[in-house]
Amino acid sequence: MNFLAVIGRIVLSSLAMIGNLSVFAARSASHVVRPPLYARHIGQQMLRIGYFSLPVVGLTALFTGATLAQQIYVGGLRFNAESAVAGVVVIAIVRELGPVLAGLMVAGRVSSAMAAELGTMRVTEQIDALVTLSTNPFKYLVVPRLIAGVITLPLLVMVANIIGVYGGFLIGTERLGFNQASYLQLTVDFLERSDVVSSLGKAAVFGFIIALAGCYHGYNSKGGAEGVGRATTNAVVSAFILILLSNLIMTIIIFTQ
Amino acid sequence: MSSPAKISLAGVEKRFGPKVVLDGIDLSVARGESLVVIGGSGSGKSVLIKCILGILKPDAGAIHVDGLDAVRGGSDVREEILCKIGMLFQGGALFDSLAVWENVAFGLIQGRKMNKNAAKQIAIEKLKRVGLGADVADLRPAELSGGMQKRVGLARAIAAEPEIIFFDEPTTGLDPIMADVINDLIVESVRELGATTITITHDMSSVRKIADRVAMLYKGKIVWNGPRGQIDQSGNDYVDQFIHGRATGPIQMDVLKR
Structure with missing residues (x-):
């Protein structure tokens, strides 16, 4: 009986969280289209999300592209398909690994930081202070982060894709003996415009999810330092789950023949 | 009546x-x-x-x-x-990311769309009103003592001259001494504003x-x-x-x- 009660409680609280998150997202979206917009804050957030995430996203993409090239070469040897390295690397990086890995790395870095910042503002009554100063906390705190997330992630993913492909190029030409010009030609030949569009589209969705998870958990945190810690963890976990789930859904929708 | x-x-x-x-x-x-x-x-x-x-x-x-x-x-x-309405919060609730004067002038700039320079002048004036010098204006809240943070919070509460x-x-x-100073400041500020x-x-x-x-x-x-x-x-x-x-x-x- 207790076991059933525990399951019921978990299901109910999960449903409540999905409902609350949806309401939060809808409320945020409604503020995006209504002035005022705080342009300076959007710029600051773009800098935090994009520019300061470049090193970690760049390194992740570089190593992943390089590893992928090595694995495809070794795996391809088994059925004489080692020449597919350039094509598989570019498709895998642009369609999946670039947006997903960049999304996960930024989620780990940015969702947690947003949740901690907003959570601290919540428990120290700074968000209440905004209300008393005739400033809508949604417009001032949440909307700039969401807009910055949606704009910045595609830019970041574009850079990650290029670096990822370059990682494969480095291993392919320096270690596996491919000709530089033919590797690049194969990369260009295999890549289609729809691959790039889907990659950037996914990135924009991931940017929204990352900012939403960070803002939602931070904005609704309670219970002092412990509550802020919990909000930070929950923000990262929800962002990861939502990124992977939405990636699956988008992949099925976009790439169904 | x-x-x-x-x-x-x-x-x-x-x-x-x-x-x-x-x-x-x-x-x-x-x-x-x-x-x-x-x-x-x-x-x-x-x-x-x-x-x-x-x-x-x-x-x-x-x-x-x-x-x-x-x-x-x-x-x-x-x-x-x-x-x-103006409000002084228990912990001050000052915005960490903003300078002291920006905290005081926040309601004037964001709420009343006042020009930044004019709002800064008012903020410095209100800081003086609560016994803080202009040198404090460019500091961050984290650099102030608890009593100073309360004063800044009070300056922010009265900045827009609320009813x-x-x-x-x-x-x-x-x-107890700082508490009495704050009490006096509250009484004076409120009397002045009515x-x-x-x-x-x-x-x-x-x-x-x-x-x-x-x-x-x-x-x-x-x-x-x-x-x-x-x-x-x-x-x-x-x-x-x-x-x-x-x-x-x-x-x-x-x-x-x-």
């Missing part, structure tokens, strides 16, 4: 799950009056102010500020009410210095309400126990949770 109340609450109720925090509060504050609400920790004092500010929505009852319906009025009404000011535990965490104020505190020296009228909140109800001069002869057991800080009496503190 008495003037209509600046702030009035009628039958205000608020609960969080099964816990009843406000249980039918009836209260009114006249224009220019200083009401101090006393009560122990967890008695619902902060919730009361948050309901008036619209940060929390009461489950029942009516709240009017200057005749405007704070509960059922739309966002325009709420905005109009908030324009009349109503709320003080949430204005002297908590301060030494503002209506509600202060929530459990510091009796604040009560004796700030209040025109005192209301005592216990378990979500107003158990006594009267002029400051009558507080020592209230004849109310709750008030007597509270102002003398006795452990025994009708007020039961939840010392043991189990």
Whole structure:
């Protein structure tokens, strides 16, 4: 009986969280289209999300592209398909690994930081202070982060894709003996415009999810330092789950023949 | 004929799950009056102010500020009410990411769309008003002591020269001398502005210095309400126990949770 009660409680609280998150997202979206917009804050957030995430996203993409090239070469040897390295690397990086890995790395870095910042503002009554100063906390705190997330992630993913492909190029030409010009030609030949569009589209969705998870958990945190810690963890976990789930859904929708 | 109340609450109720925090509060504050609400920790004092500010929505009852319906009025009404209000938060609630002057001028720049340079001049003037020099203006809140943060919070509360000011535990965490300085600043600032104020505190020296009228909140109800001069002869057991800080009496503190 207790076991059933525990399951019921978990299901109910999960449903409540999905409902609350949806309401939060809808409320945020409604503020995006209504002035005022705080342009300076959007710029600051773009800098935090994009520019300061470049090193970690760049390194992740570089190593992943390089590893992928090595694995495809070794795996391809088994059925004489080692020449597919350039094509598989570019498709895998642009369609999946670039947006997903960049999304996960930024989620780990940015969702947690947003949740901690907003959570601290919540428990120290700074968000209440905004209300008393005739400033809508949604417009001032949440909307700039969401807009910055949606704009910045595609830019970041574009850079990650290029670096990822370059990682494969480095291993392919320096270690596996491919000709530089033919590797690049194969990369260009295999890549289609729809691959790039889907990659950037996914990135924009991931940017929204990352900012939403960070803002939602931070904005609704309670219970002092412990509550802020919990909000930070929950923000990262929800962002990861939502990124992977939405990636699956988008992949099925976009790439169904 | 008495003037209509600046702030009035009628039958205000608020609960969080099964816990009843406000249980039918009836209260009114006249224009220019200083009401101090006393009560122990967890008695619902902060919730009361948050309901008036619209940060929390009461489950029942009516709240009017200057005749405007704070509960059922739309966002325009709420905005109009908030324009009349300044608030000093218990912990200061200063924005860490902004300089001291930007904190003080925040409501002027964001709320009233004032030019930044003009707002900075007003902020420096208000900082002087609370005894802080212009050299403090460019510091960050984290670089200030607790007493200085309270003063900055007070400067922010009075910056827009509001008609109503709320003080949430204005002297908590301060030494007795600094607490008295803050009390004096509150009295002077409020007198200068002619503002209506509600202060929530459990510091009796604040009560004796700030209040025109005192209301005592216990378990979500107003158990006594009267002029400051009558507080020592209230004849109310709750008030007597509270102002003398006795452990025994009708007020039961939840010392043991189990």
